[in-house]
Ligand SMILES: [Zn+2]
């Protein structure tokens with residue numbers, strides 16, 4: 349009896365040891381193409397370079413909503429949408445254009461539950477936020493305000509039903525390593541989603557805004573605070589505007605948006 353128990357323990361520990369030693373021996377896979385990783389960010393060299401080439405700069409995007417601007421449109425610092433109607437948020441700081449590689453990285457986080465991808469996304473976002481606020485001494489800053497101007501980071505919430513389906517909120521998973529890097533508090537419950545808007549795909553800008561009206565509510569945690577709203581992707585700014593409205597209604601002094609990827613305007 350004792351011998352059988354001992355044998356069982358040896359087998360169990362042996363299997364665990366083999367599993368862990370294999371994980372240790374095998375290099376981490378690239379979180380975009382799943383090929384062998386060749387960089388400290390768990391990306392292969394090609395994907396790392398492609399992501400680098402998809403970075404947005406303040407000069408190549410709208411100063412308010414970060415919409416990538418075409419060469420013809422760069423005579424103005426704002427895009428046509430922001431000139432027509434100013435968004436409720438002060439600015440959007442976006443790290444990358446939503447394109448092939450950035451989209452696959454977001455998908456590997458959202459749909460394949462590869463949570464380490466959140467760390468890569470957070471690194472990219474921290475770089476662009478630090479550049480904007482001049483917290484990175486090696487880069488030229490575009491703002492004269494310090495990052496400590498931001499009091500609170502609020503992840504865009506998922507509706508409870510969506511959260512149960514997915515098992516996690518990608519904005520929170522990105523927010524954890526990002527806020528550690530920026531030494532800012534992450535407010536997990538300051539904003540809630542009351543309604544799970546129907547799919548926004550195929551809807552016009554106006555229809556999206558109507559679809560999301562009143563979809564969010566914020567708590568007094570944001571009252572008197574400068575808030576940064578965090579999301580993985582900003583498409584038409586309808587979600588960002590609706591969430592910003594709830595923060596301002598709850599007494600936030602200002603709201604800005606931080607996202608990893610910004611969708612370009614349709615052709
Ligand atoms: Zn790759």
Ligand SMILES: [Zn+2]
Pocket residue numbers: 410411412413414415426427428429430431
């Ligand atoms: Zn704009």
